[in-house]
Amino acid sequence: MTEQTVKAKSGKKEFVGIVKSDKMEKTIVVAIATKTLHPLYKKYITRIKKVKAHDEKNEANIGDRVRVVECRPISKEKCWKLAEIVEKAR
Numbered sequence: 001m002t003e004q005t006v007k008a009k010s011g012k013k014e015f016v017g018i019v020k021s022d023k024m025e026k027t028i029v030v031a032i033a034t035k036t037l038h039p040l041y042k043k044y045i046t047r048i049k050k051v052k053a054h055d056e057k058n059e060a061n062i063g064d065r066v067r068v069v070e071c072r073p074i075s076k077e078k079c080w081k082l083a084e085i086v087e088k089a090r
Contacts, residue, residue, distance in 0.1 A: 012070040016086060019064045020050065027078060028055045030068055053080040063089025 021029040030053050035044045053068045060066055065087040068080045 014067060014069050014083065016065060016067050017051075019060050019062055019066055019089075022055070022058070022061055026055055026058060028053050028060050028066070028082065030066060030080070032068075051080050052078045053082050054078055055082045060085055061089060 015030075015032045017030040017032040019028050020031050029050055031048050031050050033046055033048045035046055037043075038045055051068065053066075054071070054074050060082060064085050066085050067083040069083045071079060071081045073079045074081070
């Protein structure tokens with residue numbers, strides 16, 4: 001579930017995460033996990049951030065691995081959009 005930050009060709013941030021909710025119209029909630037090194041103990045900590053992403057065709061479902069890309073603000077909390085579905089849930 002952990003992925004690195006990847007810059008898209010356009011210079012915008014790109015993450016891979018897992019869809020946690022698809023109950024809203026044209027919106028999905030994606031959990032993005034990143035690993036950071038603790039400054040004192042030098043152990044890796046997994047941090048999970050949930051973001052809302054725009055899914056125009058309502059094609060992503062719960063459990064899917066998706067790639068989201070940063071975009072202009074679409075609503076108050078939505079500034080990500082679905083780029084592609086990497087892997088469908090079983």
